[in-house]
Amino acid sequence: MTELSKQYNPKETESKWYEVWEKNNFFSAKAAPDKPPYTIVIPPPNVTGILHMGHALNNSIQDILIRYKKMKGFEALWMPGTDHAGIATQNVVEKTLAKEGLKRQDLGREKFIERVWEWKEKYGSTIIYQLKKLGCSCDWSRLRFTMDNDYSTAVTEVFVRLYEKKLIYQGSYIINWCPRCQTALSDEEASHSELQGHLYYLKYPLEENPQEFITVATTRPETMLGDTAVAVNPKDKRYKKYIGKVLALPLASRRIKIISDNIVDMHFGTGAVKVTPAHDPNDYALGKKHGLEFITVMTPDGKMNNMAGKYSGLDRFKAREAVLEDLKSLGCLEKIDPHTLSAGHCYRCHTIIEPYLSKQWFVKTKPLAKPAIEAVKKGRIKFYPGRWTKVYLNWMENIQDWCISRQIWWGHRLPVYYCKDCQGARSQELSAKGIIVSRAKPDKCPDCGGTDLIQDEDVLDTWFSSWLWPFATFYWPKETADLKYFYPTSTLVTGPDIIFFWVARMVMAGFEFRKQVPFKDVYIHGTIRDIEGKKMSKSLGNAIDPLEIIAEYGADALRFSLISITSQGQDVFLSKERFEQGRNFANKIWNASRFILMNLKPEAANADLRVLLNAGKLDILNRWILSRFYSTLEEVEKNLNCYKFNETANSLYSFFWHEFCDWYLELIKPQINREETQIVMYKVLEETLRLLHPFMPFITEEIRQRLPGAKVSIIQQGWPHLQAQMIDLKVENQIQSVFDIINMVRNMRAELELNPSSFIDIELALPDKQAHNIIKPLLDYIKNLAKVKNLSLSEKYIPQANQYAAVFKDMHIIMPLSGLVDTETQLKKTEGKIGKLQADIRSKETMLGNKNFTARAPAEIVEAERVKLKEMQMQIVKLEAVRNGLR
RNA sequence: GGGCUCAUAGCUCAGUUGGUUAGAGCGUUGCGUUGACAUCGCAAAGGUCAGUGGUUCAAGUCCACUUGGGCCCACCA
Numbered sequence: 001m002t003e004l005s006k007q008y009n010p011k012e013t014e015s016k017w018y019e020v021w022e023k024n025n026f027f028s029a030k031a032a033p034d035k036p037p038y039t040i041v042i043p044p045p046n047v048t049g050i051l052h053m054g055h056a057l058n059n060s061i062q063d064i065l066i067r068y069k070k071m072k073g074f075e076a077l078w079m080p081g082t083d084h085a086g087i088a089t090q091n092v093v094e095k096t097l098a099k100e101g102l103k104r105q106d107l108g109r110e111k112f113i114e115r116v117w118e119w120k121e122k123y124g125s126t127i128i129y130q131l132k133k134l135g136c137s138c139d140w141s142r143l144r145f146t147m148d149n150d151y152s153t154a155v156t157e158v159f160v161r162l163y164e165k166k167l168i169y170q171g172s173y174i175i176n177w178c179p180r181c182q183t184a185l186s187d188e189e190a191s192h193s194e195l196q197g198h199l200y201y202l203k204y205p206l207e208e209n210p211q212e213f214i215t216v217a218t219t220r221p222e223t224m225l226g227d228t229a230v231a232v233n234p235k236d237k238r239y240k241k242y243i244g245k246v247l248a249l250p251l252a253s254r255r256i257k258i259i260s261d262n263i264v265d266m267h268f269g270t271g272a273v274k275v276t277p278a279h280d281p282n283d284y285a286l287g288k289k290h291g292l293e294f295i296t297v298m299t300p301d302g303k304m305n306n307m308a309g310k311y312s313g314l315d316r317f318k319a320r321e322a323v324l325e326d327l328k329s330l331g332c333l334e335k336i337d338p339h340t341l342s343a344g345h346c347y348r349c350h351t352i353i354e355p356y357l358s359k360q361w362f363v364k365t366k367p368l369a370k371p372a373i374e375a376v377k378k379g380r381i382k383f384y385p386g387r388w389t390k391v392y393l394n395w396m397e398n399i400q401d402w403c404i405s406r407q408i409w410w411g412h413r414l415p416v417y418y419c420k421d422c423q424g425a426r427s428q429e430l431s432a433k434g435i436i437v438s439r440a441k442p443d444k445c446p447d448c449g450g451t452d453l454i455q456d457e458d459v460l461d462t463w464f465s466s467w468l469w470p471f472a473t474f475y476w477p478k479e480t481a482d483l484k485y486f487y488p489t490s491t492l493v494t495g496p497d498i499i500f501f502w503v504a505r506m507v508m509a510g511f512e513f514r515k516q517v518p519f520k521d522v523y524i525h526g527t528i529r530d531i532e533g534k535k536m537s538k539s540l541g542n543a544i545d546p547l548e549i550i551a552e553y554g555a556d557a558l559r560f561s562l563i564s565i566t567s568q569g570q571d572v573f574l575s576k577e578r579f580e581q582g583r584n585f586a587n588k589i590w591n592a593s594r595f596i597l598m599n600l601k602p603e604a605a606n607a608d609l610r611v612l613l614n615a616g617k618l619d620i621l622n623r624w625i626l627s628r629f630y631s632t633l634e635e636v637e638k639n640l641n642c643y644k645f646n647e648t649a650n651s652l653y654s655f656f657w658h659e660f661c662d663w664y665l666e667l668i669k670p671q672i673n674r675e676e677t678q679i680v681m682y683k684v685l686e687e688t689l690r691l692l693h694p695f696m697p698f699i700t701e702e703i704r705q706r707l708p709g710a711k712v713s714i715i716q717q718g719w720p721h722l723q724a725q726m727i728d729l730k731v732e733n734q735i736q737s738v739f740d741i742i743n744m745v746r747n748m749r750a751e752l753e754l755n756p757s758s759f760i761d762i763e764l765a766l767p768d769k770q771a772h773n774i775i776k777p778l779l780d781y782i783k784n785l786a787k788v789k790n791l792s793l794s795e796k797y798i799p800q801a802n803q804y805a806a807v808f809k810d811m812h813i814i815m816p817l818s819g820l821v822d823t824e825t826q827l828k829k830t831e832g833k834i835g836k837l838q839a840d841i842r843s844k845e846t847m848l849g850n851k852n853f854t855a856r857a858p859a860e861i862v863e864a865e866r867v868k869l870k871e872m873q874m875q876i877v878k879l880e881a882v883r884n885g886l887r
Numbered sequence: 888g889g890g891c892u893c894a895u896a897g898c899u900c901a902g903u904u905g906g907u908u909a910g911a912g913c914g915u916u917g918c919g920u921u922g923a924c925a926u927c928g929c930a931a932a933g934g935u936c937a938g939u940g941g942u943u944c945a946a947g948u949c950c951a952c953u954u955g956g957g958c959c960c961a962c963c964a
Contacts, residue, residue, distance in 0.1 A: 007926070192960090199964085218964060231964095265963065273964045282962045341963085355962095387891065391959070394890075398961085496959080527958085553926095564912080565900065570892085571957080573899060581912055584926045595923030646901075650911070665923080743930090749918095750930040756919050840908070853944040861906055861945090868907055 004597065004706075008590035010554025013702040017713075018132055026715050027137045029077035031485035038074035039489035040066060041470050041519075042138060043502070044146065046085035047120050048092045051130035053528040053536055053574065054495060056546040057566060060559040061525060061645060062493045063136050067694035068640055069490075070137070071719040077486050079473050080131070080138035082124060084147040086411040086462040087181055087348045093119050093410070109409050116410050130547060135555050135697045144473045146465040147412070154472035155465045156415045156439055158513065163437040167364045168404075170416075170435070174284040175403050177356030178346035179302025179316070183407040184360050186461060187400055188500050190344035190353045199269065199339035200324065203332040204230060207246040207255060214239070214247060214258065215334050217269025219341050220279075221327070222320040225252050225308045226297040229275040231286060234260040236271050250332045251323065252309065259290050278357040296357055300407075316354065361405040361414065361458070369399045371511035372504065381507065384523045384643045385569040388499065395500050402505075404461045411459030417442060421450030467505035470518035477513075492519040495527060523643045526571040536574070549579050556696035557582030563695060564649040585653060586699050589692070592661050593703045596685055604678035605686075605708035612676060613726070621671075621781070622680040624735040625664045627728045628655065629684050634722055636691055652692055660684060663739060667781050682707070687720040737809070738778045744808050745786035748815055751829065752804060759789040765797035765812040797878070799885025807878040809871070827886045834879050837872055844869040 021027060031037075040062050045055060062078060070076040093116045094104055104112045124145075131138065144151060162168040176190040177183070200221045203213040216230055227249055232239035243260045263286070264273055277287025278296040287294055297308045304311040304319045311319045327333040344353035373396050375381050376389060383389045405414060415438055422434025422445060436442050436453070444451045468476070470492075474483035488510070494503060503522060510518030529535055530542040537543060549558045561582035566572050609626075612618055618626070632655040639648040664684075668677050686707055693700040693714050704714040711717060745762060754760065762782075766772060772793060783791050797805070797812040804815045804826050847853055848869060854862050 004923090006924070008924095216964080220964090263962090268963055275964090280962085280964075282964075285962080342961095391891070394960075500960095529957090567901065570900085575899080577913065578899075580926075584912095584924095587926045588924065591924035591927085593923085598923070644903095647903090650901075654911080661924085662928085666928095746929060747931090753918075756929060836908090844907090847945085850944060856944045857906075864907070 004594040008587045014555055014698045017698055017701045024712055026713055028139045028141055029075050031481050032075045035075040037486050038069040038076040039486040040491055041079040041489055043494045044081045044083040045127045046088055047082045047124035048085055048088050049127045051127055051546050053544055053546055057525055057562050059131055059134055059136050060562055064694040065491060066137050078138045079142055081144035083466055086408055090408050090410040112409055133550055150475050151472050152412055154468050154476050155412045157477050159415050160437055160439050170361050172359045174281040174355045174357050175360050176344055176353045178351050179354055180349050180351040182300050184403055186403045189347045191347050192342045192344050194340050194342050197339055197341045199337045201334035203334050204247040207248045214272050215270045216272045216274040218274055222316055222323050223276040223279045224274055226276045226278050226295040227256055227274045228277055228293040228295060229257050229259050230272055231259050231261050231264050231275050232272050233264040233266045236266045250330055251326055280355050302354060360403050363402040363404055365399045365402050368508040368512055369396045372396055372507040375517050381517050382521050388524050392499060392504055396504055404464045405458040406461055408459055412465055414456040414458050416456035417453045419445035419450045420452040421448050463501050466502055467509045470506055471514055488517050489519045491521040491523060493523045496524050524569055526566060526569055528572050528574055544576055553579045553583040556586050556699045560585055560695050563645045567646045568644055588657055589699055596681055597706060599672050600682055601678055602708040604682040607679040609683055618676050620731055621667055622676050623728055623731045625684055626726045627732050628659050630723055630726045633720055649695055656688055666785055690717055690720055738781050741808055742782055742786045744806050744813055748806055759787050761790040761816055762788045763792045763794055763814040765794045767795055797881060799881055805882040807875050810874060812878055823886050830883045837876050841872050
């Protein structure tokens, strides 16, 4: 066995063990009918992704679950993969093209897509390597990509099925349009944020009397060029007389009608609203209802089109200025008020969304939502923390149809073909004629037999492929053995930001295509923020790079620190110093293990603990640590099973550090060569390492391998079995008393400013004779850790001037002094304690004197309070004796 | 407009179904390095649990309101 360094060096161990795990296929899972399955599908990171703290947290949690379940005997599968991330990836590749002075149109569709694939091959696995650095135990042999051939088959299949069920339709509606990406977006992809804008009051003259105006208020004056009506509320007395009259729309020189509709809010703006049916969703509805004209005044890249007359070619915001300028000179701009408005922004490039009328494909979602609502209501899918249930249900119950077509190139092309011969016959309105939706490209048109078929140019929303992730990764629509065994999956771990994008839709897909839930538990973790509460992001420059932390502190430290501060679902405010806790803990584990390894005899690994226990060969100290260990194990499992990761991490931390190291290892030093100590010390370390392994996989593996009895990996050692008979609260209490006494002596020493390394004498005065027998065998422990030279036991406390005494339960702890210490100070301190105790006693007495309390509180609580009061009364007598001795 | 969430030690946060003297990590202060660990040990200081009112024998915990952060949803032109 090689010498261990004084400090843990994560770099040396991490890559080494990861290789071993991979080489031995410890991460692979196979359908195993004799074992229960446990499945997690990874939220597939974008191929453009690089590991950030959110990923680190998300994947640490998943790895903890997978490693725990694997050790526990489940066939645990963690399905990995990446998402093609349509718009995001296309944007990235377009940027690299721009450096060559090229646009994607210069290459053409096919060549461009080739470039994207090239980019993907080159950079698309970056995040996979980074996940490995984190220690993730994904079954990499199953790595999937949402644009894999098989996966695309599933996407096409789903489109065709939904189309055939009439749950997919095509139509012209107002959608969210990103003028920069030049594509439609779903409602979820338009993230609304407030911005400071203006409310512009425009005057439209009446045709019959141009001196008379109706003033409308708008935030987007440039759209007035597409106005086809002005609407007022029918109840609005101010405008009643104008309803049905005609206005001369300035600049556009068009006649528009004044219509009335209840939807108009009389109290907003002027109570008269301009109606632009082609550029606003509300106006669109009004346009439909009142049979208005739809005039599109913009081009897809956000410029004014030739319907906009002289403004044609101007960018929409430049056009706004120009329009305002011209209205002003016409005297048609009444005023401008500051106004905060909320505008949609493209979730990929943050450009302000333009509501835009265009022909798109939609999923009819209401029927899909129905079983997805029911499943959650009935608890077949559970959210952790539970409050997300409401968020999910609220969205699901108010679900809108899903716009799934995107006008970009990178993605799954719609399996929609048009017959050129039939196209002429197609009306603008919905008609299936000449539209062929098919799994494979058809040879000829089923309507006219024409062979001139072209495929729809659009691709599908990225989420239209990711919503199939829990089963498409198992090669659905094939009924594979893996699909049957591993699906439905067990737990989904993700952040709150993609509940609508992804989680909700997966539930819908699960029911629609598999007739069951896609997962049983959804664990929603918090968002990682910087110390000021801002979301961590590269663009804000406040991000802490997990890889940097791994390089500096190690992956185990990163994981442990992250987990220990993330209480269930709560956001995390993170600073770099936070990771020192994990690093220090790793180092503590390392050094405690180093100490044990230096003293351990290999045969200790072979003994059977139960035999030893039954033979009565375990002393109280060893029984104590075993009891504490199994109590901890019990707690760890309870917390893990309800996704309380921080509590688990913290109980392991405090058990290992503050009980095992601070007390146990210190106390056993004098008896370290005793057989029972050897065995227990080995046992507790070995099993604690196993409990820690899901949290800190590398260091626990490294140390386990150095202990006797190692298998190829600690993963194979499995999860320790709870041995409830080892939990002994009586033993725990007795040892706790010893610790309390030691603490008191240490405290007294510190109060007296005695050098911690000097030995002192102590007398314990304990009136209860029977207690003497219990404490006698424990005296050596006290002597050891409290640095006591002579420890005597007596039955009676005799107050004396040259001593310092303290009280613990019914015991006086007496420290003889050689006269150097100031008795005045001791007296003050003792009196202070008495004063505090008196106050406590008074409040207890009041409490117990209250008949309401004694009558209504549970008997055991009242009894406990009585006992407590008695103890306090006893203590005060003893303290008073001490005080009298000092006087 | 609706909903969620947070406010506890100087900082970051725990605190289970209401029930002893409210905890941890970091930081601070004092003492301590001859063999596990200074990425350490021992000890200490530090909290009217945001405010007000209520329910209760009992409130950090439950309820209402107030104040101040953060987030989400919604078609206020």
